[in-house]
Amino acid sequence: xxxxxxxxxxxxxxxxxxxxxxxxxxxxxxxxxxxxxxxxxxxxxxxxxxxxxxxxxxxxxxxxxxxxxxxxxxxxxxxxxxxxxxxxxxxxxxxxxxxxxxxxxxxxxxxxxxxxxxxxxxxxxxxxxxxxxxxxxxxxxxxxxxxxxxxxxxxxxxxxxxxxxxxxxxxxxxxxxxxxxxxxxxxxxxxxxxxxxxxxxxxxxxxxxxxxxxxxxxxxxxxxxxxxxxxxxxxxxxxxxxxxxxxxxxxxxxxxxxxxxxxxxxxxxxxxxxxxxxxxxxxxxxxxxxxxxxxxxxxxxxxxxxxxxxxxxxxxxxxxxxxxxxxxxxxxxxxxxxx
Amino acid sequence: xxxxxxxxxxxxxxxxxxxxxxxxxxxxxxxxxxxxxxxxxxxxxxxxxxxxxxxxxxxxxxxxxxxxxxxxxxxxxxxxxxxxxxxxxxxxxxxxxxxxxxxxxxxxxxxxxxxxxxxxxxxxxxxxxxxxxxxxxxxxxxxxxxxxxxxxxxxxxxxxxxxxxxxxxxxxxxxxxxxxxxxxxxxxxxxxxxxxxxxxxxxxxxxxxxxxxxxxxxxxxxxxxxxxxxxxxxxxxxxxxxxxxxxxxxxxxxxxxxxxxxxxxxxxxxxxxxxxxxxxxxxxxxxxxxxxxxxxxxxxxxxxxxxxxxxxxxxxxxxxxxxxxxxxxxxxxxxxxxx
DNA sequence: CCTAAAATTGGGAGCGCTCCCAATTTATTT
DNA sequence: AAATAAATTGGGAGCGCTCCCAATTTTAGG
Numbered sequence: 001x002x003x004x005x006x007x008x009x010x011x012x013x014x015x016x017x018x019x020x021x022x023x024x025x026x027x028x029x030x031x032x033x034x035x036x037x038x039x040x041x042x043x044x045x046x047x048x049x050x051x052x053x054x055x056x057x058x059x060x061x062x063x064x065x066x067x068x069x070x071x072x073x074x075x076x077x078x079x080x081x082x083x084x085x086x087x088x089x090x091x092x093x094x095x096x097x098x099x100x101x102x103x104x105x106x107x108x109x110x111x112x113x114x115x116x117x118x119x120x121x122x123x124x125x126x127x128x129x130x131x132x133x134x135x136x137x138x139x140x141x142x143x144x145x146x147x148x149x150x151x152x153x154x155x156x157x158x159x160x161x162x163x164x165x166x167x168x169x170x171x172x173x174x175x176x177x178x179x180x181x182x183x184x185x186x187x188x189x190x191x192x193x194x195x196x197x198x199x200x201x202x203x204x205x206x207x208x209x210x211x212x213x214x215x216x217x218x219x220x221x222x223x224x225x226x227x228x229x230x231x232x233x234x235x236x237x238x239x240x241x242x243x244x245x246x247x248x249x250x251x252x253x254x255x256x257x258x259x260x261x262x263x264x265x266x267x268x269x270x271x272x273x274x275x276x277x278x279x280x281x282x283x284x285x286x287x288x289x290x291x292x293x294x295x296x297x298x299x300x301x302x303x304x305x306x307x308x309x310x311x312x313x314x315x316x317x318x319x320x321x322x323x324x325x326x327x328x329x330x331x332x333x334x335x336x337x338x339x
Numbered sequence: 340x341x342x343x344x345x346x347x348x349x350x351x352x353x354x355x356x357x358x359x360x361x362x363x364x365x366x367x368x369x370x371x372x373x374x375x376x377x378x379x380x381x382x383x384x385x386x387x388x389x390x391x392x393x394x395x396x397x398x399x400x401x402x403x404x405x406x407x408x409x410x411x412x413x414x415x416x417x418x419x420x421x422x423x424x425x426x427x428x429x430x431x432x433x434x435x436x437x438x439x440x441x442x443x444x445x446x447x448x449x450x451x452x453x454x455x456x457x458x459x460x461x462x463x464x465x466x467x468x469x470x471x472x473x474x475x476x477x478x479x480x481x482x483x484x485x486x487x488x489x490x491x492x493x494x495x496x497x498x499x500x501x502x503x504x505x506x507x508x509x510x511x512x513x514x515x516x517x518x519x520x521x522x523x524x525x526x527x528x529x530x531x532x533x534x535x536x537x538x539x540x541x542x543x544x545x546x547x548x549x550x551x552x553x554x555x556x557x558x559x560x561x562x563x564x565x566x567x568x569x570x571x572x573x574x575x576x577x578x579x580x581x582x583x584x585x586x587x588x589x590x591x592x593x594x595x596x597x598x599x600x601x602x603x604x605x606x607x608x609x610x611x612x613x614x615x616x617x618x619x620x621x622x623x624x625x626x627x628x629x630x631x632x633x634x635x636x637x638x639x640x641x642x643x644x645x646x647x648x649x650x651x652x653x654x655x656x657x658x659x660x661x662x663x664x665x666x667x668x669x670x671x672x673x674x675x676x677x678x
Numbered sequence: 679c680c681t682a683a684a685a686t687t688g689g690g691a692g693c694g695c696t697c698c699c700a701a702t703t704t705a706t707t708t
Numbered sequence: 709a710a711a712t713a714a715a716t717t718g719g720g721a722g723c724g725c726t727c728c729c730a731a732t733t734t735t736a737g738g
Binding site (some may be wrong): 082181285 | 437601623625
């Protein structure tokens with residue numbers, strides 16, 4: 001029961017200056033047609049009275065929330081915080097607020113979050129889906145209502161809207177080729193859930209690199225998993241104990257790669273001597289672990305900025321002029337000691 | 340220019356059912372005094388027409404934004420994301436939205452962000468200040484306007500409001516005592532800016548531990564720095580090259596400790612054999628680096644939950660009943676290989 | 679000095695909803 | 709069946725602001 005002391009409104013300012021609220025509104029919104037003297041008087045009084053505009057009223061009147069939403073699967077790895085930071089920066093420049101929601105990799109939560117965004121009348125959303133998301137009705141609603149939506153990282157294939165991704169295929173290809181060129185013969189791949197396009201693309205990059213170098217793909221060495229921490233140990237141990245174990249592991253992402261390294265070490269094997277490991281994303285941690293992780297770096301900042309720009313492009317234009325570009329950004333292989 | 344297709348309002352529902360908007364409003368807000376049949380008819384139609392309530396209008400009418408703000412210095416280390424995740428969870432349970440803003444350790448930005456929160460009429464804020472924040476007028480405004488505010492981690496001493504902190508003194512004391520008990524004689528301390536209470540408290544804990552064990556504090560071994568990455572190398576190198584160098588370093592936080600380890604290693608010295616290192620916070624990274632970092636763990640989840648609860652306590656009560664508890668949570672020393 | 683044009687201001691409806699109070703309908707009691 | 713109480717509904721003002729259109733004032737032109 002927040003007892004708000006009566007707030008100062010434009011009407012108060014108007015009364016005090018003996019002018020109309022319309023005029024006050026004009027100067028406060030930076031409208032040009034107002035006498036310089038009047039403008040000054042209003043501004044001075046607003047300053048003096050510590051007037052604070054009520055965005056909620058403005059939003060209602062203008063039918064714009066000046067808020068964008070970000071829906072992401074998690075915030076605890078370093079990839080998303082960096083992207084978010086970049087998005088927020090762009091949003092601030094445009095004078096927009098940002099509502100962030102984590103889905104915690106849960107489809108249900110993602111649906112709820114989308115609903116909340118809708119309730120709050122966001123002017124646009126930037127989303128990266130959960131590993132569980134197979135149905136996209138909750139996101140198509142935005143399209144249907146004419147609310148701009150932009151995907152990044154984990155995108156929805158069946159929706160034709162702007163997207164920002166990296167060249168996962170090429171990134172994976174480069175990483176695996178690097179392993180091959182450094183003499184690895186049996187390269188395993190810890191893949192992600194096949195529902196995610198990034199999983200498939202990285203897997204394809206992996207397969208293509210093998211093929212190019214005439215190494216037959218061994219199904220035994222390809223494991224698709226659902227990002228659950230507990231499972232990694234099982235899979236890595238399984239790989240290690242094969243009669244013909246891998247001499248390298250290419251992991252779908254850095255957290256997986258890092259855990260993989262821990263488990264390999266726990267088994268008394270050495271990285272990279274016995275098994276080389278390569279990850280994807282260049283998390284903040286990756287340079288710090290022992291051995292430092294070879295990984296495919298993503299331009300996180302650029303991803304965030306691009307996504308935000310694509311969104312604001314739409315927000316500013318009439319929906320009839322919307323384009324649906326898919327920006328594919330370049331990755332960069334960072335070779336460290338783990339390979 | 341988002342072309343919003345005319346949205347369905349409670350008035351539309353009312354007209355369709357031939358009842359008044361008041362009644363529709365009643366059922367939609369869960370008001371009890373409404374005939375069950377009517378309730379059902381309204382709910383069914385709302386469902387059928389995919390009615391979506393307009394939170395902005397509700398906010399204006401009720402004078403409540405149902406939004407809380409979080410102001411933090413940064414989001415890129417793992418401490419804050421964890422705390423935020425916990426706060427968001429609590430907020431969701433209470434039906435509140437969350438606006439997050441990073442100050443990037445800049446006072447200016449913090450002031451701007453506070454203003455944005457005010458513009459958006461947040462019902463409360465949870466804040467952790469930047470290292471630069473010495474003036475608190477921008478935060479006192481919340482108090483003045485009767486908007487609940489709760490501090491955590493980096494708190495403002497001159498404001499009497501609820502706070503959530505950990506026992507920094509004791510945490511530091513325990514960490515340093517641990518170093519002493521494991522035989523270290525010359526323990527340096529990389530402290531934070533003295534403007535932050537946590538810096539002072541951790542420093543005091545450090546000093547107290549030395550005192551207890553009759554080790555004279557050597558000013559040469561105590562360095563206060565401003566969290567700037569570049570400086571760490573300078574300071575650590577300086578310490579190493581003293582005629583009488585330290586055999587242990589207690590760092591104000593984990594990022595500092597981690598960088599310290601890197602620099603020590605770069606100098607050809609071993610951790611912990613030559614110099615032991617202890618950090619503070621138990622960042623996600625800390626267990627993964629080589630050697631794994633001994634650190635003082637903070638109950639991040641509990642911190643977030645507690646802060647949120649303290650905030651909602653106030654939001655729900657009249658300001659006359661506000662209490663100003665300072666919750667001091669326990670830390671836990673996690674001993675790993677770096678000491 | 680009068681008139682037309684330009685600049686500036688005011689009035690008022692409207693954004694979608696809540697909530698108080700009064701009106702109406704239904705149920706209860708004697 | 710009348711009178712009263714309880715349940716349900718409707719009306720309308722108000723939240724703080726924007727923005728269109730009309731009114732007023734100022735400036736320019738002849």
